[in-house]
Amino acid sequence: MSRVRTLLALVLLASSSLAAQQRPRPASTLLQAVEVHNAEGTIRVNGPYDVPVDKEVTSDVAVLNGPVDISGTISGTLVAINADVRLRTGARIRRDLVIVGGTLTREDGVTVDGEVRTQAELLRYTMDEGRIVPEEGRSGEWRPHFDRPGRSRGESYTDFFFLAARTYNRVEGLPILVGPRFRRPTSWGRVEVEAFGVVRTAEPIRWDRGTLGHEAKADLRLGVRNGLVLSGRLFDVVAPVESWQLTDTESGLAAFLLKRDMRDYYGRHGWEASMGARLGEEVSLSAVAGSEQWRSVAERRPFTLFRDDETWRVNSTFDPGRVDLASVRLRIDTRERVRSPWRGGWFINADVERGSGSVVRNPGPLGIVQPAEDVTYTRGFIDARRYNRISPGTELNLRIVAGGSLGGDSLPLQRRFTMTGPGAIDGYDFRRLNSVEPDVFTCGTISTWPGRPGLCDRIALAQVELRQSIGFDWDDWFDGDAWWQPGFDMSPAWVLYADAGRGWKTPTGQPGIGHGKGIPPLSSFRTSIGAGIDFGSIGIYLAKSVSTSDEPVNVIVRLGRRF
């Protein structure tokens, strides 16, 4: 008998243990919420949901987004997904209360007969015929997407009368572009056509090439993300000789506000056609061929806000003529690609140009007029930058700019260089002649051309900067009324930097300025150091030359980063 009892006890134990194993394990908060929401008979609501006093809801309720406000009774389970729940005095939920991605506010005198389960984090889901399907395994979508296909295709537009403007300058004033434009992304790429007339606002305004110009281009992209680009362009424009030192905004504002135009300009009239390849918006390589007529353009009388009674710096005459050009251009910009530390953080803008044609060399300060001369040259330029985040808020950034004649050919004036002013070596003034030292900034002499245009055949510049965010809270100062803080980044950064560089002429000739093959001795480079605060849209810096002790300290204001 005792054996039978023991056996019975064992069977009962075994069966109870089995029953315990077969009993459904309590589902996770998320699974329970989804199960209740998708069940038949559940009342589903998307948006605000109220149950007033004295009202009883006799089934399960699932609410998306909410908010949920309960004063009455729910006889089933209440599920709130991405919604906050408020249970007011007298509210009763006869079964469970499940909240995913929301908070619970519970007043006194509230009854929840079942379990209260909450999960703080938001639920991402898709809808399938009224049922919700939680998203899983899509973490790849959360990675930073610098180069989405949709973005590279660009927006679609058709404008019959499009109005735009380019950088303000002392030759054109405000160049206004007027005309039709068309862009259409397609399943295979993109088509873009623009045909603009250019109207220059600088006085004197006449019906001539000084006031009027044109720019038209057609662009065909084959491939949505990567692929080929075919492009053609017709133009009669005024173009800067160099633009790597300052941004267009800085150059334009300095001209418009302070009558300080730190670029030189020449006229370009002709055509070019290019074929290139691109990888997203980050990398492009193109081969360009074209033919242009070059001309000199004099400074005119555009309006300025201050110093309007002063005269403009002379825009030097350049080498007029006709040249055929062939070039290869490379552009890499992975500055936004933060996820890939080594492949991200690069900016490279490089080109190699081969030119041949006939130009009339500038007579120079002595005024000896030269006959037209056949020219053939090869010129290279590179602006390479590396942005390194060495800790959150700290960056160590490097930049190298180099350019010059690759074969030792004599470059036309339009293709020569300067190494002066803000953006280059900050500790030295813009194109100011130091009568003691050789001018390795413009490579000119005391009796140089008016306006001191760039005469260097080659340049080399290295810049390094260390920047660190300042833990500064503007809210402490502005007490919430912050609408008037234009241009101020809420997390400014201090910046320490150093610049070293020079330009030179080839071959050797002028003492201290000429140099033959290779890079001149580093001891001949001009160096400066600086420090400042970058407020985001505006930065203020103090820069002091190191290689010339009697150079005074320069105060530099930059709009945006130095580079």
Next chain:
Amino acid sequence: MWAATAPLAPLAAQARPGVEIQLPTATRLSAEGPLVRSRALLTDSYIRELLQNGFPARLHFRVELWADGRIFDELQRSVDWDVVVKLSALEQKYEVIQVVGGRPLSLGSFTRLEDAEAAAARPVRVPISAPAENRRFYYLARIEIIALSGSDLEEMNRWLRGELQPTMTGNRNPGTALTRGFRTLATRLLGGERREFSERSPTFRPVTR
């Protein structure tokens, strides 16, 4: 090893705009990412004013996992997403949308800005976790508020449509609305549309040996 495991405090108790980051429990540090949420961003007077003038606010979240180095720290992984809040001029409701990888998820439409704030501030479990290594790591969470996206005139047109029409036909003072609108526009043109907040988590070791 230590980790911040205290629950995120209720929003009402915290008036200062910012971002909060909460590490997983000590045993889950290499299994899941942190919880991240914004705090009191839309109730900031500047953002509120822009929203009420019809400009959408875009909260761009970026969370980075860094390895703590002796000299230089090293970025390991990062994720980002957006939350867009805009005022529907017709319904006078604030629409809140979360966008991950270009895919939107509606977090609701609300008549009260406080409810929209609550929706925008829902905690997000960030899908990056530290590798199971005996190194020191930390998370950096940043929110960039861009009150107006893009620089084209479309946004301006939205302002004109969204702000002036209801004002002229409703009970609000047109003069005040115009002043506010132009002030907003001036701020926009001068580049004051961007604000940024960041928070760094405590340093942690996912594995200790």
